Amino acid sequence: MTSTTQIDARIAGPVEFRAGDGPQLKIPEGNCQILMADDSVVLTWSENGQSLTAAIPKIEFDRYIEDGAIVLGRG
Template identity: 40%
Template sequence: MTQTPQNAQIVGKVEYREGDGANIVIRPGPVKVQMGQNDVTLSWVDEEVRGSTAIPLADFKRYVAEGKIKLAA
């Protein structure tokens, strides 16, 4: 069961990896957060480009705890 997407802000260094490639930094700014059972999907718009990635739930919780992702109230 998934939840309604939530608004959040990237305010620190948040990274993801595509396959076996290098880590990619998500630019600071607004994102939509979609919680899944084992992972979290982050989606954003950067000028004309839309981005989206899934990160492990544990990584997402760490980023929130470290203050790098701020969830909207």
């Protein structure tokens, strides 16, 4: 069984994801929600009134946290 945790966060720097086999897409700076599982992270944010979602590997998420591009909590 996989455990998940939901956290409020903020995109504070360059964060990108790949949609399928397409190009890297940028997540805009601002508030987001994070759903963490054991090996992946799902980010949800709003852009132009639309809710968008991206999944990234946990190792990439950890790098974004370390670099300060994703800040946990709201601020």
